[in-house]
Amino acid sequence: MSTPTRNIPNKRVLLIVGIALAALLVGWLSQYAATSGGDSEDDGAAATVEEDTNDDQDGGSSQLAALERRDADDPLAMGDEDAPVVLIEYADFACPFCGKFARDTEQELIEKYVDEGVLRIEWRNFPVFGKDSERAALAAWAAGQQGRFWQFHEAAYADEDMVKKGYDKARLTxxxxxxxxxxxxxxxxxxxxxxxxxxxxxxxxEAYQLGATSTPSFLVGGEPIAGAQPLSVFEDAVESAADAAKDAGDDGSGAGK
Structure with missing residues (x-):
């Protein structure tokens, strides 16, 4: 299957994206802070950005979608590189809500959308909890160099007490x-x-340029989602993005993936 050529955005592109979408992302993070309250163990923390049909936000979504790498050789990604929808996940192996998403939601998305060729998931290491987070991120990356990133990901998040256990050399081994x-x-x-x-x-x-300050944070088809939201939130986002990609392809614009 032939696939479109995609280039990884350079620093200049990221800077332009950050400036162009400042208002959108400030609103996103403000809503996150307002709704999380720091005590929502069930939902992770935060809400999705409300749909807005103005031209500025449509353009913002397109700019964010440009961060999709779609590299067939990326060991930190799963799914077809030309899938209609890409979910980018900015996460931390020491983040309990990232673990909640991995255990409760991600596998459902894989079975329903990745396995069907609709969705591609691209992981971004975004360690925000200090040196322990960095050690885990680097170890996961290293596992990926031998084709075992997602297996490491599953093992790290399988235990709800992962934060208590930490990530010293013995644990990483x-x-x-x-x-x-x-x-x-x-x-x-x-x-x-x-x-x-x-x-x-x-x-x-890349995460900092977008204004992300907490984990997990997501982009689904260029639309931001903050926090370990319920499965239905991600299902709606994926299906909406898939419909948009199909419509773009039917219009002959070449925007569909």
Missing amino acids: ELAEEAGVKNMDRFHRDRRGEQGRKALERDRQ
Whole structure:
């Protein structure tokens, strides 16, 4: 299957995106703060951005969709690179709400949309809880270099007490072994290497440019969603984005993926 060529946005593009969408993202994060209250263990924290049909927000969605990498060789992504909809997840392995999303919602999305070729999920490491978060992010990246990122992801989030256990070397080794990483020497070398650090910083700076300050944060077809929202929120977002991509393709605009 032939796929469109996509380039990873450079810093200038990200800066333009940040400026162009400042009002939209401030509104998003303000709504997040207003609705979360810091004590919603059931919902994660926050609400989706309300739909707005004005031209500025439509343009903003297109700019955000440009952050989709659609790299067939990305080990931190799953699903067809030319799927109609891309979900970008900015998350932290030490974040309990990220774990809640992984356990309660993500698998449902995989079975319903990724496996059917409708959705692609692209992970971005966004460690916000300090050195422990960074160690886990780098270890997950290192597991990905041996094709075991998603297995590491599943192992790390399987335990609801992950935050209490932390991510020291012994814990990371245990998770890598559980994920099926074969070459442990390479795993530890990669997680300490400069390449992994650069990849982490690229992801983190992308999140900061968007104005994200907490995890998990998402873009679904270029539309932001904040927090570990119920499955229905993501289903609505995916189906809306899929319909929009289909309409764009039917119009002959070339915007459909």
